[in-house]
Amino acid sequence: MLAVLCAVLFLDGLDVSMVGVALPSIGAELGLSTAGLQWIVNGYVLGYGGLLLLGGRTADLFGRRRVFLIALAVFTVASLIGGLVDDGALLIATRFIKGLAAAFTAPTAMSILTTTFAEGPARNRALSIFTVFGASGYSSGLILGGMLTSLGWRWTFLVPVPLALAALAAGYALIPRDRPAADGGHDLIGATTLTAGMLLAVYAVVTAPERGLLDPVTIGIAVLAVVLLIGFVVAENRVRHPLVRLGIFRVGSIVRANVSMISLMGSYVSFQFMMTLYLQDVLHWEPLRMALALLPAGLLVAFSSPFMGRLIDRWGTAPLIVTAMVSLSAGYVWFLATAGNRPGYLLTILPAMLLLGGGFAFGFSSIMAQATDGIDDSEQGLASGLVQSSGQVGTALVLAVVTALVATATTAGGFAPFRPGVGLVTVVAVAGLVLNLVPLLLRRSQPRRA
Numbered sequence: 001m002l003a004v005l006c007a008v009l010f011l012d013g014l015d016v017s018m019v020g021v022a023l024p025s026i027g028a029e030l031g032l033s034t035a036g037l038q039w040i041v042n043g044y045v046l047g048y049g050g051l052l053l054l055g056g057r058t059a060d061l062f063g064r065r066r067v068f069l070i071a072l073a074v075f076t077v078a079s080l081i082g083g084l085v086d087d088g089a090l091l092i093a094t095r096f097i098k099g100l101a102a103a104f105t106a107p108t109a110m111s112i113l114t115t116t117f118a119e120g121p122a123r124n125r126a127l128s129i130f131t132v133f134g135a136s137g138y139s140s141g142l143i144l145g146g147m148l149t150s151l152g153w154r155w156t157f158l159v160p161v162p163l164a165l166a167a168l169a170a171g172y173a174l175i176p177r178d179r180p181a182a183d184g185g186h187d188l189i190g191a192t193t194l195t196a197g198m199l200l201a202v203y204a205v206v207t208a209p210e211r212g213l214l215d216p217v218t219i220g221i222a223v224l225a226v227v228l229l230i231g232f233v234v235a236e237n238r239v240r241h242p243l244v245r246l247g248i249f250r251v252g253s254i255v256r257a258n259v260s261m262i263s264l265m266g267s268y269v270s271f272q273f274m275m276t277l278y279l280q281d282v283l284h285w286e287p288l289r290m291a292l293a294l295l296p297a298g299l300l301v302a303f304s305s306p307f308m309g310r311l312i313d314r315w316g317t318a319p320l321i322v323t324a325m326v327s328l329s330a331g332y333v334w335f336l337a338t339a340g341n342r343p344g345y346l347l348t349i350l351p352a353m354l355l356l357g358g359g360f361a362f363g364f365s366s367i368m369a370q371a372t373d374g375i376d377d378s379e380q381g382l383a384s385g386l387v388q389s390s391g392q393v394g395t396a397l398v399l400a401v402v403t404a405l406v407a408t409a410t411t412a413g414g415f416a417p418f419r420p421g422v423g424l425v426t427v428v429a430v431a432g433l434v435l436n437l438v439p440l441l442l443r444r445s446q447p448r449r450a
Contacts, residue, residue: 001116001174002126005109006133007167008072011160012102013137014144015079016044018160019095020276021145021287022153029153030088042206043092047099048106049392050199054191056107056385057244064112065175071104072171076164083157110384112175114372124369125309131365132305138298146288189235190242197228198389205396209403244382248375253317254383256435257371260321261387262394263432264363267328267425268356269395270402274418275349277406282414293349300357301364308365317370318440324363325433331355332426339422341414359429398428 019040027037059067075098082094113130117123148155204221211218236242249255272294279290311320335343335352343349371387372380402421 001176002113002129004167004171004174005113006130007163007170008068008105008109009130010133010137010140011075011164011167012106013134014141015098015160017138017141018145018148018156019044021141021291022149022156024280024287025149025153026091030086030091032088036088036092039092040095043095044099044102045206045392045396046199046202047096047101048103049099049202049389049396051100051103051195052107052389052392053198053244053382053385054195055104056111056388057382058104059108059111059385060380060382064108064115064178065171067104068108068112068175069168069171071101071108072164072168075101075105076161076168079157079164080161083154083161107385107388110368110372110388111380114375114380114384115178119373121309121313123372124312124365127368128305128307128309128312128365131308131361131368132302134364136298136302143288143291143295146286146291149287190232190239190244193228193232193235194244197225197232198393200225200228202393202396205393205400208400209407213404248382248386251374252439253370253373254375254386256439257317257321257367258387258390259435260325260363260367260432261371261391262397263325263428263435264328264360264367265391266394266398267332267428267432268360270399271332271356271422271425273399274402274406274421278415278418293345294353296350297353297357297360300354301361304358304361305365308361311362312366312369317366317373318436318443320362320366321370321436322433322440324359324361324366325429325436326359327355327362328359328429329426329433331359332422332429336419336422336426339415339419341416343415398425 023037023040026032026040030036032040055067055071078094078097078101082091082098085091085094110130113126114123117126144159145156148159200221204218204225207221208215208218232244233246236244236246275294276290279285279293280287285293308320331352331354334355335348338348340348368384368387372383375383402424405420405424406417
C-alpha cells in the first residue's frame with residue numbers, strides 16, 4: 001500500500017517538472033504567448049492550491065480509498081487528453097483538472113499513510129520513504145522532460161498515463177476499505193465559501209505579476225477572496241458539524257509547521273524558477289544541461305530522506321526543522337555572496353544546490369510529521385490538506401512577488417535582474433529560521449530556569 005501511495009506522489013512530481021521543461025516547445029507548436037504558457041503552470045497551481053484543504057477534508061468525510069481512486073482516475077484521463085489536444089485553451093483546462101485531481105490525491109495519500117502507520121517510528125519511517133519518491137519524481141522529471149521534449153512535448157503528458165493506470169489498479173487491490181465519517185458532511189456553506197475563497201485567493205496571487213499588485217482587478221479579487229474566507233470562518237463557528245474544526249489552529253506546533261512549509265516551498269520553488277530562467281534564457285543552456293545542473297539537490301533529497309525517520313525518532317521534529325532552515329538560508333546567502341555578474345557552476349551553483357537539497361531533505365519530512373502529530377485519525381486528511389495547502393499557497397505568493405521583481409528589474413545583463421528575487425527568498429528562509437529557532441531556545445532554557 002505504501003508503494004502505491006509513493007507511486008502517486010512520484011507521478012505528481014514527475015508531471016510538474018516534465019511540463020516545466022517542455023513549455024518552450026508547447027508554446028512554439030500551439031502558438032501560445034508567454035502569458036499563455038504561464039497559465040499552463042498556473043492552471044495546475046490554481047486547481048491544486050485552491051482545493052487542497054477541501055480535498056483533505058473530503059477524504060475524512062467520504063472515505064479515503066474512494067476519494068483517492070476517483071481522483072487518480074480523473075488525473076489519468078486528464079493526462080491522456082492533455083497529450084492529444086491541439087488547442088492551447090483546452091490544454092490549460094486539462095492542467096486545471098489535473099491540479100484539481102492532485103488536490104484530492106495528495107492529502108488523501110498523506111491521510112491514508114498517517115492513519116495506517118502509528119504515530120512514532122513507524123510513521124516517521126513511512127514519511128521519509130514518501131519524501132524520497134516525491135523528490136525522485138521531481139528530479140526524474142527534469143531529466144525525462146529534457147529527453148522526451150526532444151521527441152515531442154506530447155510525450156511528457158502521455159508517458160505518465162500507463163504509470164497512473166498501474167497505480168490505479170494496484171490501489172484498487174491494495175488500499176483497504178474505510179468507512180466514511182458518521183457526521184460532519186453537511187456543511188454546504190462552509191464548503192462553498194472555502195472553495196470559492198481559496199480559488200479566488202490563489203487566482204489573485206498567480207495573476208498579480210501580469211496585472212500588477214495594485215491593479216484594481218487584482219485588489220478586487222483579493223478583497224472578495226478575503227470576504228469569502230471570513231464568511232467561512234464565521235460559518236464554521238456556527239454550524240453543528242463544521243467542515244474544518246478551527247480549534248486545530250490553536251496548536252502552536254501545527255501553526256509553526258504550516259508557516260515553515262510556506263517558507264520551505266515558497267523559497268525553494270521560487271529559486272529553482274529563477275535558475276531555470278537564468279540558465280536557459282540568459283546562458284542559453286539546453287533543457288537537459290539545465291536539468292543536470294539542478295539535479296544535485298534532488299539527488300541529495302532522494303538519498304538522505306530514508307534516514308530522516310530515524311533522526312526524527314531521536315531528535316524530534318523541531319531541531320531538524322531548524323537545521324533545514326539554517327541550510328536553506330546558508331544556500332541562498334552563499335549564492336548572493338559569490339554570484340557576481342555571472343555565477344560559476346562549481347563555485348556558486350553547485351554548493352548552493354547541495355545546501356538547498358540538504359535543507360529540503362531535513363525539512364519536508366520533519367514538517368509533515370509535526371503537522372500531523374497528535375491529530376485524531378478522523379482529522380488526518382484535514383491536517384494533511386492544511387499543511388500542503390500552506391506549501392502551495394506560499395509557493396504561489398512568493399513566486400508571484402519574485403516574478404514581479406524579475407520583470408521590473410533593470411535590463412542589465414548577467415545575473416543582475418535576478419538578484420532582488422534571490423534576496424527575497426533569502427528573507428523568506430531566514431524568517432522561517434527565526435520562527436522555529438526562538439521557540440526551541442525558549443523551551444530549552446525553561447528547565448535551566450526551573
